[in-house]
Amino acid sequence: MLTLFHSPRSRSSRIVTLLRELEALDKVAIEIVDITRGDGSGRKDPRNPHPEGKVPLLVHDGVVIWESIAIIQYLTNLFPEKKMAPVAGDPQRGRYLSWLAWYAGVVEPVLIAQAAGISHQFLDSTFRGPAELAARLETALTDSPYLMGERYTAVDLLLHSPFAWYPAATPDSDVVRSWVKRCGERPSLQWTADYDARTMAAA
Known part of the structure; x- marks a missing residue:
């Protein structure tokens, strides 16, 4: 099971966009959580397993993946058919x-x-x-x-x-x-x- 912890209009929005590009939204549960924002609004949401209360955070069968770069690599490897990234062995x-x-x-x-x-x-x-x-x-x-x-x-x-x-x-x-x-x-x-x-x- 894949779960993305997401807060609207934050850095996790680009992961939602990636899922849309990968046509994988139906394969991922999106959990909406609150975050502390730069203007002081929001809060650290206890439902979010990220230790710092940040997003994006991806959980795949109990394995936690954090940081946008890692999540992007993980998802593009998991769904290579849309060619959003060159696969291992590709010269690019x-x-x-x-x-x-x-x-x-x-x-x-x-x-x-x-x-x-x-x-x-x-x-x-x-x-x-x-x-x-x-x-x-x-x-x-x-x-x-x-x-x-x-x-x-x-x-x-x-x-x-x-x-x-x-x-x-x-x-x-x-x-x-x-x-x-x-x-x-x-x-x-x-x-x-x-x-x-x-x-x-x-x-």
């Missing part, structure tokens, strides 16, 4: 995994520091900065509509998500802005937005 697998790791290790730290107005040489040397982030995306997207080439994959879903939530952080690049817009027009994104709105209205 290494590039795909690198994008996932880059998001967790670089993109989120850089964007959070930028939003907080924090700048320090240690941060810049370790994580790089907005300029390097923008250059990496622009280089990858100059000759391709998506990060892995012609096909939309889970790395596009993941990496475009912070710019959808925080448009001010979107690099000043026509190529990157077009990619963000292209990813944002996926029917799965609108489905998740509607699902979250219905869920919140019913709460």
Whole structure:
């Protein structure tokens, strides 16, 4: 049995979107839980098995998987037929995994520091900065509509998500802005937005 612990309009929304892309929503029970949000609203929900009360959290037959990157890898491996990720042995697998790791290790730290107005040489040397982030995306997207080439994959879903939530952080690049817009027009994104709105209205 697969269970996703989800809070509407949070980081777990992109996992719901992924499930929609994988056509796997009928195979996963979605448990709606509360979370403590950045504006101070919400609370740590005792129904959520995540030790820090965060989402997303995936439970598969009693095995707990946390962190978006791990959950994305787990689900795309579990449902490979939709080709949202290159499978093991595919020559593009290494590039795909690198994008996932880059998001967790670089993109989120850089964007959070930028939003907080924090700048320090240690941060810049370790994580790089907005300029390097923008250059990496622009280089990858100059000759391709998506990060892995012609096909939309889970790395596009993941990496475009912070710019959808925080448009001010979107690099000043026509190529990157077009990619963000292209990813944002996926029917799965609108489905998740509607699902979250219905869920919140019913709460």
